[in-house]
Amino acid sequence: MILEVNGLTKHFGGVRAVDNLNLVINQGEIVGMIGPNGAGKTTTFNLITGILKPDSGTVKFKGENITNLKPFQIARRGIVRTFQIVKYFPNVTVFDHIYIGAIAKNGLRADRKTLEPMVNETLQFLHLKDKKNVLVKSLTIPFKKRVELATSLVLKPKLLLLDELMAGLNPAEIDEYLELLRKINRELGITMIVVEHVMKAVMRLCQRIIVLHFGRKIAEGPPEEVSRNPEVVRVYLGEGAKYA
Amino acid sequence: MLKITHFLKSKKTWFYILISLLLIALPFMVSEYITYVVVLTLFYAMIVSSYDLLLGYAGQLSFCQGAFYGIGAYASALFSIKAGFPVYLSIPLSVVITALVAAGVGYPALRLRGAYFAVTTFFLAHFVYLIFLNEVWLTNGPLGLRGIKPLEALGGIDFSSTTNYYYLVLVCFAASIYILYRTANSNLGKMFISVREDEDLAESFGINTSLYKLVAFVISALVAGIAGGLFAHFFRLLHPSTFTWLTSEMVVIMTLVGGIGTIFGPLIGASVVMFILEFLRFAPELRFVIWAVALIIILIYEPRGLVGLVERIRRVKR
Ligand SMILES: Nc1ncnc2c1ncn2[C@@H]1O[C@H](COP(=O)(O)OP(=O)(O)OP(=O)(O)O)[C@@H](O)[C@H]1O
Ligand SMILES: [Mg+2]
Numbered sequence: 231m232i233l234e235v236n237g238l239t240k241h242f243g244g245v246r247a248v249d250n251l252n253l254v255i256n257q258g259e260i261v262g263m264i265g266p267n268g269a270g271k272t273t274t275f276n277l278i279t280g281i282l283k284p285d286s287g288t289v290k291f292k293g294e295n296i297t298n299l300k301p302f303q304i305a306r307r308g309i310v311r312t313f314q315i316v317k318y319f320p321n322v323t324v325f326d327h328i329y330i331g332a333i334a335k336n337g338l339r340a341d342r343k344t345l346e347p348m349v350n351e352t353l354q355f356l357h358l359k360d361k362k363n364v365l366v367k368s369l370t371i372p373f374k375k376r377v378e379l380a381t382s383l384v385l386k387p388k389l390l391l392l393d394e395l396m397a398g399l400n401p402a403e404i405d406e407y408l409e410l411l412r413k414i415n416r417e418l419g420i421t422m423i424v425v426e427h428v429m430k431a432v433m434r435l436c437q438r439i440i441v442l443h444f445g446r447k448i449a450e451g452p453p454e455e456v457s458r459n460p461e462v463v464r465v466y467l468g469e470g471a472k473y474a
Numbered sequence: 475m476l477k478i479t480h481f482l483k484s485k486k487t488w489f490y491i492l493i494s495l496l497l498i499a500l501p502f503m504v505s506e507y508i509t510y511v512v513v514l515t516l517f518y519a520m521i522v523s524s525y526d527l528l529l530g531y532a533g534q535l536s537f538c539q540g541a542f543y544g545i546g547a548y549a550s551a552l553f554s555i556k557a558g559f560p561v562y563l564s565i566p567l568s569v570v571i572t573a574l575v576a577a578g579v580g581y582p583a584l585r586l587r588g589a590y591f592a593v594t595t596f597f598l599a600h601f602v603y604l605i606f607l608n609e610v611w612l613t614n615g616p617l618g619l620r621g622i623k624p625l626e627a628l629g630g631i632d633f634s635s636t637t638n639y640y641y642l643v644l645v646c647f648a649a650s651i652y653i654l655y656r657t658a659n660s661n662l663g664k665m666f667i668s669v670r671e672d673e674d675l676a677e678s679f680g681i682n683t684s685l686y687k688l689v690a691f692v693i694s695a696l697v698a699g700i701a702g703g704l705f706a707h708f709f710r711l712l713h714p715s716t717f718t719w720l721t722s723e724m725v726v727i728m729t730l731v732g733g734i735g736t737i738f739g740p741l742i743g744a745s746v747v748m749f750i751l752e753f754l755r756f757a758p759e760l761r762f763v764i765w766a767v768a769l770i771i772i773l774i775y776e777p778r779g780l781v782g783l784v785e786r787i788r789r790v791k792r
């Protein structure tokens with residue numbers, strides 16, 4: 231068990247964004263988290279990473295209670311996330327963007343000789359080599375997301391939280407990403423929670439799926455089982471055929 | 475060897491050599507008055523380029539560089555007058571005091587983001603000015619602090635001469651610019667940039683943004699404190715009016731005029747502004763009007779400041 235969430239609750243005014251949520255994530259897993267718009271997926275990520283403080287409940291990472299730590303302290307312990315609305319440092323080059331991550335991981339004293347190979351390796355891994363000297367702000371959104379992911383990877387996280395990484399990609403690009411995420415999981419040994427609306431992708435990628443609705447967990451299990459769950463079917467049909 | 479030839483071939487290198495030679499030869503080429511103005515300009519250049527580390531790199535807008543300049547100046551003067559310390563001790567002590575004030579104010583204030591931090595520093599600047607003005611027992615208030623000792627002669631060099639003091643200030647200036655430049659381009663500088671670019675993202679990458687903001691703030695204060703200490707024993711008369719909020723405002727303007735995030739740009743900004751102000755001495759009321767207009771024009775046509783302008787001219791030439 232790498233992550234354990236107990237009774238996590240967050241209200242925004244009258245909205246129960248996350249409601250008494252319990253989660254267990256095991257080392258090495260790729261877990262999918264799905265649910266209609268406003269189900270509380272992003273809020274869950276914000277609570278785990280310390281960007282939001284919960285009204286009640288705890289988050290334990292590798293046995294340590296991290297509920298009241300600051301975002302940067304949580305990141306240093308090995309939980310790194312990407313943002314649903316892509317975040318990036320606009321006025322730096324792709325190389326420097328990842329380099330900043332390498333400094334964050336290895337400390338101010340680390341010299342260029344140690345950091346540069348790490349950055350180059352990451353650039354290679356995500357096929358960003360030819361974009362190395364381009365300013366991040368001039369990239370397209372999919373490439374910005376790739377830079378955000380690359381910087382997350384250079385931090386060598388133990389747990390990676392991906393918030394709609396594949397939104398807006400075409401089927402071929404989604405296939406590429408699925409392969410990439412499996413590789414990150416297998417070769418780098420990184421545990422992942424993946425939030426996606428692209429149902430087919432989640433079904434193919436994840437061993438286990440958690441379904442949220444109005445901040446509550448309404449189903450959990452292997453993809454086939456969850457997709458046959460009557461409550462899940464009802465929730466998604468209620469939403470129309472939007473995600474079919 | 476290859477490096478050295480490359481170094482000598484670079485246009486930039488020759489530009490810096492030329493500027494250095496000019497600065498070294500300056501007292502022999504111009505009147506004492508101009509040398510005197512250049513010394514004052516060098517103080518501002520130090521304050522402004524260290525401010526660039528805070529604004530241009532760490533992205534934090536503050537309005538209290540003038541206060542740190544003043545604290546450095548008053549503290550050093552008081553250490554030498556009231557405690558009788560040699561200037562060689564009073565300046566370093568005043569720098570420590572300036573850094574401590576910056577840390578004490580910055581620690582809580584930098585938890586406030588953006589405008590709140592800027593407003594806090596604005597009040598700090600005014601508060602410090604009011605202390606200079608009203609704590610007569612300490613600062614001699616509006617009468618000004620007189621009888622400040624010059625820097626003691628060292629190895630037969632008399633620092634009460636403008637020319638000799640000029641060289642001392644030049645060395646301090648060159649050293650601080652070098653250190654600031656190295657810092658800006660170091661890992662620490664990259665951490666500052668990450669804070670400027672996106673604080674939340676930096677934090678989620680494990681970067682302690684509050685710490686780095688504080689470090690940038692303290693470094694900028696520290697260099698301003700050095701300039702203040704050097705100023706006190708050069709001018710040898712301190713008056714609160716030198717350190718009003720306008721001084722801090724002027725630092726911001728010089729930095730913006732020069733172009734932020736370059737360390738060198740603000741140097742140009744400081745020089746241009748100081749000389750314009752000197753030449754407009756005959757019309758003190760007009761100075762700030764001309765100023766405001768010049769600033770607005772620059773920000774509209776070249777928001778990157780004079781550095782951006784130079785780059786644009788270069789591109790057109792090509
Ligand atoms: N900062 C906030 N302030 C107020 N309400 C919020 C805030 N963040 C989220 N909410 C509300 O909390 C609920 C859960 O939102 P959340 O963003 O977690 O959903 P989500 O599952 O990520 O949805 P989506 O699929 O659209 O990204 C929504 O009703 C949303 O409007
Ligand atoms: Mg979301």
